[in-house]
Amino acid sequence: MTNPILPVASPRESRAWLGAELRARKGATGITLVVGLLAAGTSIVPAYALGLLVDRVRAGGGTTALVPVAVTIVIAAVVGGLATGAGAHLIRRLGARILADLRERAVDTALRLPVAVLDRAGRGDLISRVGADISAIDRAVSDVLPTMISALLLAAISLAAIIGIDWRLGLAGAVAVPLYVLGARWYLPRAAPAYAAERVAIAHRSQQFVESVQGIRTVHAYRLEDRHLAGIAGASRRARDISMSVFALYTRFVGRINGAELAGLGSVLVVGFLLVRQGAVTLGEVSAAALLLHRLFGPILLLMVTFDKAQDAGASLARLVGVLRMEAESRAGVTTASARDLVLAGVSFSYDGVTPVLRDVSLRVEPGHHVALVGSTGAGKTTVASLAAGVLRPGQGNATLGGVPVTELPARTIAMVSQETHVFAGPLREDLRMARPQASPDELTAALARVGALAWALNLPDGLDTVVGDGGHPLTPAQAQQLALARVVLLDPAVVVLDEATAEAGSAGARDLEQAAASALEGRTALVVAHRLTQAVSADHIIVMEHGEIVESGPHAELIEAGGSYARLWTAWAARATDGKEPAAQRR
Numbered sequence: 001m002t003n004p005i006l007p008v009a010s011p012r013e014s015r016a017w018l019g020a021e022l023r024a025r026k027g028a029t030g031i032t033l034v035v036g037l038l039a040a041g042t043s044i045v046p047a048y049a050l051g052l053l054v055d056r057v058r059a060g061g062g063t064t065a066l067v068p069v070a071v072t073i074v075i076a077a078v079v080g081g082l083a084t085g086a087g088a089h090l091i092r093r094l095g096a097r098i099l100a101d102l103r104e105r106a107v108d109t110a111l112r113l114p115v116a117v118l119d120r121a122g123r124g125d126l127i128s129r130v131g132a133d134i135s136a137i138d139r140a141v142s143d144v145l146p147t148m149i150s151a152l153l154l155a156a157i158s159l160a161a162i163i164g165i166d167w168r169l170g171l172a173g174a175v176a177v178p179l180y181v182l183g184a185r186w187y188l189p190r191a192a193p194a195y196a197a198e199r200v201a202i203a204h205r206s207q208q209f210v211e212s213v214q215g216i217r218t219v220h221a222y223r224l225e226d227r228h229l230a231g232i233a234g235a236s237r238r239a240r241d242i243s244m245s246v247f248a249l250y251t252r253f254v255g256r257i258n259g260a261e262l263a264g265l266g267s268v269l270v271v272g273f274l275l276v277r278q279g280a281v282t283l284g285e286v287s288a289a290a291l292l293l294h295r296l297f298g299p300i301l302l303l304m305v306t307f308d309k310a311q312d313a314g315a316s317l318a319r320l321v322g323v324l325r326m327e328a329e330s331r332a333g334v335t336t337a338s339a340r341d342l343v344l345a346g347v348s349f350s351y352d353g354v355t356p357v358l359r360d361v362s363l364r365v366e367p368g369h370h371v372a373l374v375g376s377t378g379a380g381k382t383t384v385a386s387l388a389a390g391v392l393r394p395g396q397g398n399a400t401l402g403g404v405p406v407t408e409l410p411a412r413t414i415a416m417v418s419q420e421t422h423v424f425a426g427p428l429r430e431d432l433r434m435a436r437p438q439a440s441p442d443e444l445t446a447a448l449a450r451v452g453a454l455a456w457a458l459n460l461p462d463g464l465d466t467v468v469g470d471g472g473h474p475l476t477p478a479q480a481q482q483l484a485l486a487r488v489v490l491l492d493p494a495v496v497v498l499d500e501a502t503a504e505a506g507s508a509g510a511r512d513l514e515q516a517a518a519s520a521l522e523g524r525t526a527l528v529v530a531h532r533l534t535q536a537v538s539a540d541h542i543i544v545m546e547h548g549e550i551v552e553s554g555p556h557a558e559l560i561e562a563g564g565s566y567a568r569l570w571t572a573w574a575a576r577a578t579d580g581k582e583p584a585a586q587r588r
Helices: 011-021 027-042 044-059 063-112 115-121 122-165 165-173 176-214 216-223 225-278 285-325 327-337 380-390 428-432 441-450 454-458 478-491 503-521 533-537 556-562 565-578
Strands: 342-349 357-363 370-377 396-399 414-418 495-499 523-531 541-546 547-555
Touching: 011 027, 011 063, 011 285, 027 063, 027 122, 044 063, 044 285, 044 396, 063 285, 063 327, 122 165, 165 225, 165 285, 165 503, 176 216, 176 225, 176 285, 216 225, 225 285, 225 370, 285 547, 327 396, 342 380, 342 441, 342 523, 342 556, 357 370, 357 380, 357 396, 357 523, 357 541, 357 547, 370 380, 370 565, 380 495, 380 523, 414 454, 414 478, 428 441, 428 478, 441 454, 441 478, 503 523, 503 533, 533 565, 541 556, 541 565, 547 565
Parallel strands: 370 523, 370 541, 414 495, 495 523
Antiparallel strands: 342 357, 342 396, 541 547
């Protein structure tokens, strides 16, 4: 059974979104339209000029009659060529800007989606939307959109010009219009679902592949290679079959377009012949009308051909606008859960469905409080942190924030910082803006200063413009953690989960990093997996875990007085600290 995919916008919703984007750019849209009309208008001048030449030659004009016609055609060609090039450039630029905004909003919305939504829909669908769908629209903006707009403008102006010569010639040429419409009405209702089905098939194929790659160790462990390869092959066959049926549909559509062109040109020639015999029009005027109509065949064919790609891009646009529809929903949970308790109630969990990692774990983190998780390696602390952050879903029990399951909250409601911090490739300031894209320079420096990172950041070769990450200036583990904590400050989430975020700093930088973490968490609700017990001392409440269960909980002083597991951990920690060494068995 396939996973349900993310929402897909209706054609009306897609058109409404595109209309709103164009209205937001009235100036650029208006200039583009004017230049397009100029290009279309100059393209019909040669047909008029040749018609005039026919009449002059029939009237016995000499070679001098060719000069003004030739000059007119040359001027029209130069102006039309420049206008066509400028129009195509303006269309591409306008489309590229709209697409850039669409891409950024779609990715931003996707990053805010609750984990449960992505789990239900499958990450393959999301990957195909921000990958294949964006590429399809990008190709349409670069290649299809200029052709379509130019063809539409040329068709309208040419038909108006034929009617201007003689309304009967225009009526004769218009015979092709209903045939075009019939062809389009036959094709479009069939093509739209076909392209949508093709996109869905591609999404399912991506999902099959992603699931196989993500679970490759499990696939190898249970010898499921053949089953997964068969699933990928089956999904690929379905995508291929749908693509072939779409192409066959398009081929039949082209045949109908060719029939419409034959009918239109034949009607103009027959009616023109009769009108010339009656003396109603000249031979040159009929020639001009026929040339204008014939001049339309190429653009109209291109227009019809681009319907194929336009349908493809339209299906992709609907899928991306469908993601944008979730934008309001993705932001709704932030205020709803911002001042509520983080609760794990009777939570049990197993990674393989057989071996239990957690057993009936219950805890509460009150608003503004800090709770520390401590215990030896394998106690289940990281699993609890992942469940609290919504990265994992409980096998049994519930993990909620303000009564809302954490897996259904927007991804940015709860921020998680682990010891494995990723530094994105690019300027340091852009790495920080991953948390808040619109952050001002003052906000960036304030966030760095709060976590004690401003001094070393300003001392980098190019300051905040220094390229870091892969291929850039290397950051120490402690600096990378401070960078992650600065992102937390900029993001300003309702809850922060720290999973041994100071573990990689080493003894020398541990205290500075602990202070950075404390500053980032100030005034926030926090669940901290404590690598160093000094982090637990400052917590409002401490939870001690062993073998997937909670064995003790309470403030530091009470647990020391109780003389249980925590007291023994603290005694070992204090003894090692006195000797200048730190206990190593404080992980996970």
